[in-house]
Amino acid sequence: MPIRLFDTLSRTEKELRPAAPGTPFGMYCCGPTVYGPAHIGNFRTFLIQDTLRRALELDGLAVKHVRNLTDVDDKTIRSSMKEGVSLKAFTDKWTAKFHADCDALNMQRPAVEPSAVEHIPHQIRMIEKLVARGHAYVAADGSVYFKVCTCHDYGKLAHIDRSKLQTQNENSAGAANAADEYDRESVADFALWKAWKPEDGPNKWDSPWGPGRPGWHIECSAMSIEYLGETFDLHGGGVDLCFPHHENEIAQSECATGKKDFSRHWFHSEHLMVDGAKMSKSLGNLYTLDDLKAKGASPMAVRYALISGHYRTQLNFTLKSLEDAASALEKIERAAERLLAKAGLEKADFLPPAVHEKNTAWGSYLPAWEALQNDLNVPAALGKVFSALPNANRPELSPADARADLSGLAKILFALGIRLFTTEKKAEEIPSDVAGLGARRWAAKQAKDFAGADALRLELEKLGWKSLDRKDGYSLVRL
Ligand SMILES: [Zn+2]
Numbered sequence: 001m002p003i004r005l006f007d008t009l010s011r012t013e014k015e016l017r018p019a020a021p022g023t024p025f026g027m028y029c030c031g032p033t034v035y036g037p038a039h040i041g042n043f044r045t046f047l048i049q050d051t052l053r054r055a056l057e058l059d060g061l062a063v064k065h066v067r068n069l070t071d072v073d074d075k076t077i078r079s080s081m082k083e084g085v086s087l088k089a090f091t092d093k094w095t096a097k098f099h100a101d102c103d104a105l106n107m108q109r110p111a112v113e114p115s116a117v118e119h120i121p122h123q124i125r126m127i128e129k130l131v132a133r134g135h136a137y138v139a140a141d142g143s144v145y146f147k148v149c150t151c152h153d154y155g156k157l158a159h160i161d162r163s164k165l166q167t168q169n170e171n172s173a174g175a176a177n178a179a180d181e182y183d184r185e186s187v188a189d190f191a192l193w194k195a196w197k198p199e200d201g202p203n204k205w206d207s208p209w210g211p212g213r214p215g216w217h218i219e220c221s222a223m224s225i226e227y228l229g230e231t232f233d234l235h236g237g238g239v240d241l242c243f244p245h246h247e248n249e250i251a252q253s254e255c256a257t258g259k260k261d262f263s264r265h266w267f268h269s270e271h272l273m274v275d276g277a278k279m280s281k282s283l284g285n286l287y288t289l290d291d292l293k294a295k296g297a298s299p300m301a302v303r304y305a306l307i308s309g310h311y312r313t314q315l316n317f318t319l320k321s322l323e324d325a326a327s328a329l330e331k332i333e334r335a336a337e338r339l340l341a342k343a344g345l346e347k348a349d350f351l352p353p354a355v356h357e358k359n360t361a362w363g364s365y366l367p368a369w370e371a372l373q374n375d376l377n378v379p380a381a382l383g384k385v386f387s388a389l390p391n392a393n394r395p396e397l398s399p400a401d402a403r404a405d406l407s408g409l410a411k412i413l414f415a416l417g418i419r420l421f422t423t424e425k426k427a428e429e430i431p432s433d434v435a436g437l438g439a440r441r442w443a444a445k446q447a448k449d450f451a452g453a454d455a456l457r458l459e460l461e462k463l464g465w466k467s468l469d470r471k472d473g474y475s476l477v478r479l
Helices: 039-060 074-083 087-104 118-134 163-169 173-180 216-228 238-256 287-292 299-307 318-341 363-373 377-391 399-416 432-446 450-462
Strands: 002-009 011-017 023-028 063-067 136-137 144-146 190-196 211-213 234-238 266-269 270-275 315-317 466-468 474-478
Touching: 002 266, 023 039, 023 136, 023 216, 039 063, 039 087, 039 234, 039 266, 039 287, 039 299, 039 363, 039 399, 063 216, 087 118, 118 136, 118 144, 118 190, 118 211, 118 238, 144 238, 173 363, 190 216, 190 238, 190 377, 211 216, 238 266, 238 270, 238 315, 287 299, 299 315, 299 318, 299 363, 318 377, 318 399, 363 377, 363 399, 377 399, 377 474, 432 466
Parallel strands: 023 063, 023 234, 234 266, 270 315
Antiparallel strands: 002 011, 136 144, 144 190, 190 211, 466 474
């Protein structure tokens, strides 16, 4: 049974299969703007996309996952100039940080991760096509705008009534934007190419319309088509990207290629709330992965907490949800250990690579997989995992059944991107008197006062501790 997933465009659940059998499933996801560390709201979306990709792979599909890097826009340009470094040096630094966080969260790297700066000719070619076909016009300052009124089904993704679009924009932020971009013929029109302004500093590229840089929307259209073709299988992003970003991507792509179905499926994940509120710097609830690690959370617990809500509902993240995630992971580890013991296997047998390719058995974990296949319902899948875990305690469980359960558990955890046995057990807290005795004993031994060191050893033993000495130091452990 193929995975079924809700599609924002048709508002129905659809089966996920590549357009042509035997070809990879083409999946494009809007990536990060690399101007600072990503926050957990960004990661919720990226983790859900990673979970979908893993589920598709477990379902037997080859997935071609493309995720872009937005490395030229107002934020990257302004921040790099403020730091006095080149745009490239600045965005390289934050790209490396993003990769490190993704690796810690056990996210699979995309097959292609195109940078907007490295694809400026692709974007220019697409804009030229749009101008030639009458879907775009050049303003007096050399900026190029998409002419929304030439796209007859504009609004189909976000289900926006086009007659109301103008009024909406004029009544809200549109009016303010119009003051900046006075060359636009209509407030609904959006920039494909932005003419160079002095505040852009050295960041400009040549184009048929003069120096400037591409608008944001065009990069995703140009790069998705470059790597996945003019129509592809699935496009993903956070719900905040649905309008206008994805609506604009559809308009400019379909008008440039003349083909409908730019993406056959649209996959949007809902917002992350923190402590019941929208994340914002002023509320102090905008967490990065490093912030949570500093509070003692393991990246695996962060992953668990961020994927544990259904992707189509808002998830309220709290520090308590991290503790719950850590204890859930421990329960799964304990059950896995019991299954391993019953099956006569080692922890190493449970770990990747490609545990799902070795064994087709699901044991008690088939209901968890079925829940995941049904609109990527992670909370239901986790519920089924927890219903299946007690099976590990059954005295009559045979080694063969234990192996089947291990195979099923390993596969569902692969799909969820959860690795077991990764967190080091926290070192036991050492009482201060014990720590003091340990330090004095080590100092005495270093000073070759062996009688003194021996006396301190006995004192430590009375308190139930002993010192394990190495060449370069010692550790204190319970007797
Ligand atoms: Zn995008």
